[in-house]
Amino acid sequence: SAIFKFFNTIGAKRPLVVWYRVEPTLVSAEETIMRILPYVAAGILSVLAIIHFIYTIHDFVFTPRYFSPRDASLLAPMQATRNALTPTGRDYWSALLGFHFSHSIGILLFALMIVLATNLGIDWLKVLLVCLGAVYTWIAWRCWFHIPLMGCALATGLMLAGWAVP
Numbered sequence: 221s222a223i224f225k226f227f228n229t230i231g232a233k234r235p236l237v238v239w240y241r242v243e244p245t246l247v248s249a250e251e252t253i254m255r256i257l258p259y260v261a262a263g264i265l266s267v268l269a270i271i272h273f274i275y276t277i278h279d280f281v282f283t284p285r286y287f288s289p290r291d292a293s294l295l296a297p298m299q300a301t302r303n304a305l306t307p308t309g310r311d312y313w314s315a316l317l318g319f320h321f322s323h324s325i326g327i328l329l330f331a332l333m334i335v336l337a338t339n340l341g342i343d344w345l346k347v348l349l350v351c352l353g354a355v356y357t358w359i360a361w362r363c364w365f366h367i368p369l370m371g372c373a374l375a376t377g378l379m380l381a382g383w384a385v386p
Contacts, residue, residue, distance in 0.1 A: 257382030258338040261353075261375035262331040268371045269327035276320040284313075287320060330356075334379060346383045353379055 275286035288295050298313040309315070330352065337345040353376030360369040 251385060254382055254385040257378040258334055259382075261378035261382070262334040262338075264371050264375045264378075265327055265331040265334070268368060269324045269331065272320065272327070273324035276317060276324060279320075280317050287316065338382070346379070350376060350379050350383070 279285060279287050284295060289298070295313065298316070299311050301312045303309060303312055303315050306315075310318070330349070333345065334349055336342070337349055353372060357369065357372040357376055360372045
């Protein structure tokens, strides 16, 4: 197919129009799949972050359900207790919801960075993002539960596999 491209040359009064043909390159199905793996990783993280955000909105607006303690009698003391870090600040429950909101936004930005690193081919950022994914996987293993652990581990593996192909 013919490609129409403009080149601005130094000292040219108008852009130079260049026509050239691009020969199609054959890419194997395996290589195509490997190239989309980082996008799948970003999709997984985005879905988890959006669900987390929706659950946080629910607990913020309605009767807490998703991030409230299993022992319902602990919710009222959480709402009455101040955080030790900021004794004059918001109650512990509000601080917890704020953390959940910011965490959701952070994971969405992480997914966006994966897409940008893939589209723009920023190799140093790819290394940083795989390391960040490994850290999130470790945090999920130590502090969260099985769904974020599986999502973080899978996303990290997909990034690593997709970016290993030159």
